[in-house]
Amino acid sequence: QVQLVQSGAEVKQPGASVRLSCRTSGFTFINYVVHWVRQAPGQRPQWLGWINPANGNTRSSEKFQGRLRLTSDTSADTAYMELSSLTSEDTAVYYCAKDRVGVASSPDHWGQGTPVIVSS
Amino acid sequence: AIQMTQSPSSLSASVGDRVTITCRASQAIRDTLVWYQHIPGKAPRLLIYSASTLQSGVPSRFSGSGSGTDFTLTISGLQPEDFATYYCLQEYDDFLTFGGGTKVEI
Numbered sequence: 001q002v003q004l005v006q007s008g009a010e011v012k013q014p015g016a017s018v019r020l021s022c023r024t025s026g027f028t029f030i031n032y033v034v035h036w037v038r039q040a041p042g043q044r045p046q047w048l049g050w051i052n053p054a055n056g057n058t059r060s061s062e063k064f065q066g067r068l069r070l071t072s073d074t075s076a077d078t079a080y081m082e083l084s085s086l087t088s089e090d091t092a093v094y095y096c097a098k099d100r101v102g103v104a105s106s107p108d109h110w111g112q113g114t115p116v117i118v119s120s
Numbered sequence: 121a122i123q124m125t126q127s128p129s130s131l132s133a134s135v136g137d138r139v140t141i142t143c144r145a146s147q148a149i150r151d152t153l154v155w156y157q158h159i160p161g162k163a164p165r166l167l168i169y170s171a172s173t174l175q176s177g178v179p180s181r182f183s184g185s186g187s188g189t190d191f192t193l194t195i196s197g198l199q200p201e202d203f204a205t206y207y208c209l210q211e212y213d214d215f216l217t218f219g220g221g222t223k224v225e226i
Contacts, residue, residue, distance in 0.1 A: 004163075035216075045164075045207060047216040061215055100169060106154050106211040108175065110163040 002026040004034075004096050004111035011117045017084040020114050022096030029077040030054040033099040035107045036070065036081045040092040048094075050104060051079055059104065086118045122146055122210050126219035133224060139195040141222045143208035148188045152212040155184055155193045158221075159204045167206075168193065198224070 007021040022034060036048040049060025051070040058070045069082040079096055094114045097107030123146035133139050143153065151171040158164045166175045168184040171191055181196045195202055203226055208219040 044220045045209075045218040047218070059214060095164070097164075100166070104214065106169070106209055106216055107164075108166045108169075110165075112163050 002098060002109040004098060004109060006094075006096060006111040006114045009115040009117075011119065012086050013120055014087055014118060016086050016118075017082060018086060018090075018116055019080060019082040020094055020096075020116070022079040022081070022111055024077045024079070024098065027098060029072075030074055032102050033104055034070075034072065034079040035097045035099060036079075036094065037097060037107070037110075038092040038094045040089070043092075045095075046092075048081070050099065052103065053079065086116075088118050090116065091118045092116060121215055122149065122213050122217050124208055124210055124217050124219040126206075126208055126222050128222060129220060130223040130225060132226065133198050134226070135198055135200060137198045139198055139202075139224060141193045141206055141224075143186075143191045143193070143219050145189045145191075145210055145212075149210045149212035151187050152210055153184070153186065153191045154209045154211060155182075156207045156209065157202075157204045158207060164207070195224075 003025045005023045010018050030053045033050040033052045035050045037045050039045045051058045053072040060068050067084050072079045097110040100108035125144045153171045155168040156164045172184045183194045185192050205221045205223045207221050
């Protein structure tokens with residue numbers, strides 16, 4: 001079955017960077033973009049972007065331009081998200097999710113989420 | 121960005137009730153509307169895509185309708201495992217946006 005297993009919780013200081021991983025199984029990794037979505041406490045989910053593992057192409061929300069880096073390792077069927085210059089507003093649960101269709105529709109299967117706390 | 125507005129933000133219901141949640145887009149999005157269920161501590165679950173297509177494995181008590189700007193998720197015969205928060209999402213635009221959520225409580 002489709003599974004996305006995310007790395008563990010992170011606590012970071014303001015100004016630092018965080019790198020999260022998303023190990024996938026149960027589907028052909030290079031055939032589906034992987035989305036990243038976050039949800040801050042009490043707020044609606046927020047889409048961050050996606051990566052196409054087949055060619056490394058990415059698309060991301062303009063709100064994160066310059067701070068967000070999405071990568072993937074096709075040999076390990078794993079996607080990565082790195083967010084830099086963290087502030088307290090980046091405190092959230094971060095999810096990776098497989099695209100439903102393949103190339104940029106919306107997520108169907110999701111990971112369990114990785115809590116990220118930004119605090120001094 | 122396309123704004124998605126859900127109502128109500130929360131509701132109280134009982135097992136067996138029929139529940140209706142609405143989602144409005146700030147511009148026409150055809151039928152590119154998705155519904156998710158989220159239980160705290162769990163991964164979100166896809167319920168419906170293309171406004172009315174039930175995802176495989178989702179019980180038939182869930183149904184969706186609408187097109188353009190106005191959409192509805194209906195749960196016919198609420199079950200104990202349905203108490204959760206429901207979100208709509210538009211995939212019309214490259215930059216996906218979610219509704220604010222509807223918490224269904226006992």
